[in-house]
Amino acid sequence: xxxxxxxxxxxxxxxxxxxxxxxxxxxxxxxxxxxxxxxxxxxxxxxxxxxxxxxxxxxxxxxxxxxxxxxxxxxxxxxxxxxxxxxxxxxxxxxxxxxxxxxxxxxxxxxxxxxxxxxxxxxxxxxxxxxxxxxxxxxxxxxxxxxxxxxxxxxxxxxxxxxxxxxxxxxxxxxxxxxxxxxxxxxxxxxxxxxxxxxxxxxxxxxxxxxxxxxxxxxxxxxxxxxxxxxxxxxxxxxxxxxxxxxxxxxxxxxxxxxxxxxxx
Numbered sequence: 001x002x003x004x005x006x007x008x009x010x011x012x013x014x015x016x017x018x019x020x021x022x023x024x025x026x027x028x029x030x031x032x033x034x035x036x037x038x039x040x041x042x043x044x045x046x047x048x049x050x051x052x053x054x055x056x057x058x059x060x061x062x063x064x065x066x067x068x069x070x071x072x073x074x075x076x077x078x079x080x081x082x083x084x085x086x087x088x089x090x091x092x093x094x095x096x097x098x099x100x101x102x103x104x105x106x107x108x109x110x111x112x113x114x115x116x117x118x119x120x121x122x123x124x125x126x127x128x129x130x131x132x133x134x135x136x137x138x139x140x141x142x143x144x145x146x147x148x149x150x151x152x153x154x155x156x157x158x159x160x161x162x163x164x165x166x167x168x169x170x171x172x173x174x175x176x177x178x179x180x181x182x183x184x185x186x187x188x189x190x191x192x193x194x195x196x197x198x199x200x201x202x203x204x205x206x207x208x209x210x211x212x213x214x215x216x217x218x219x220x221x222x223x224x225x226x227x228x229x230x231x232x233x234x235x236x237x238x239x240x241x242x243x244x245x246x247x248x249x250x251x252x253x254x255x256x257x258x259x260x261x262x263x264x265x
Contacts, residue, residue, distance in 0.1 A: 004033065005026070005029065005030050005033060005036060005039070009026060010030075010039060010040060010043055011043070012026075013026050013027060013030065013040060014040060014043045014044050014196060014197075015195065015196040016162075016194070016195020016196045023164075023195075024164075027127070027164075037127070040127075044161065044197055127163040127164065128163055128257075129160065129161060129162055129163045129165050129168065129217060129219045129255065129257060130160060130161040130163070130217075130257070131158075131159075131160055131170070131215060131216075131217035131257050131258070131259050132158070132159035132160055132161065132197070132199075133156060133157070133158055133159075133215060133259055133261075134156065134157045134159075135150070135154050135155070135156055135157075136154075136155040136156070136157065136203065141157060144156075144259070144261065145259070146258075146259045146260055147260060147261075147262055148261055148262070149261070149262050149264060150206055150213065150261040150262065150263055150264070151206070151263060151264040152206055152207060152208045152263070153205065153206065154205070154206045155203050155204070155205050155206075156203060156204045156205070156206065157199055157200070157203050157204075158170055158182055158183075158199070158200045158204060158215065159197065159198055159199040159200060160193070160197075160198055160217055161196070161197050161198070162193040162194065162195060162196075162198070162219065164195075165193060165219035165220065165221065165255075166192060166193060166220075166221065167191045167192060167193060167219065167220045167221070167222065167223055167224060168183075168191055168193045168217060168218055168219040168220065169181070169183060169184065169191045169217075169218050169226055169229055170182040170183040170200070170215065170216065170217050170218075171215070171216050171218075171229070171230065171233055172204075172213055172214060172215045172216065173213075173214050173216075173233060173236065173237045173243045174207075174209035174212070174213045174214075175209045175210040175211035175212050175213070175240060175263060176209040176210070177237040177238060177240065177243065178209065178237070179230060179233045179234050179237050180204075181226070181230060182200060182204065182215075183200055184226065187226050187227050187230065188226075189226065190223075191220075191223065191224060191226055193219070206261075206263070209263070210263060210265075211240065211244070211262075211263055212243075212244050212260055212261060212262055212263055213260070213261045213263060214243060214244060214258055214259070214260040214261070215258060215259045215260075215261075216233070216248060216256055216257070216258045217256065217257050217258070218248070218250065218254055218255070218256045219254070219255050219256075220253055220254050220255070221253070222253065224251075224253075224254060229248075229250070229254075232248050232249050232250060233248060235249065236248055236249070244260060
């Protein structure tokens, strides 16, 4: 009879806090364990929900405390459609907020492995990269699914779950055919992904582009050319019908997932 993965180890698997080889082995054991992947999926969903409920002031204070003496954060995009996450009550550093989340849980005192800075590059069967999208409201952020209704002025928080993929990019196409790169922040930026559940450091405000806004999450096991990815997106954007429904034309080594919002008239 196989031993059940302890809760403390399940936490570290969800947050990607093990060295690559150990993380791959732990996920493989979890996949073979009855109900293992379901436990992991539930934990990731709980973590995402808790992150959205953390009081902004508390997150801001914790970020400032933990980043004191560390390199200053990256500059915010100057586009009028990008908004600083702290001003909206969204965690600026999702990884630091995740650390707060981890420290909140009452876990049994068991030995822990040293924290790794490398990412797991092995995908476990049943785990797929996910694109996350929330709309800011007066209450808790509202998760949005494919074909959700949206309107001009909605403020969105983008995020992802890399599921072991080390490289990726997020971009969007709107009803006017405009293409926006959300991550990395610049075309020459490194398309490296973080482990666990990640929120981008800036929020995004929808403008008056008509009909739809479609978001893409492209992932890979190896570095790729972000400029070439953007050219593929611009080619797709030339046809509103294709931009709304067709996949990006990409090399076979790149995987993609998308989420479309329907814009109210």
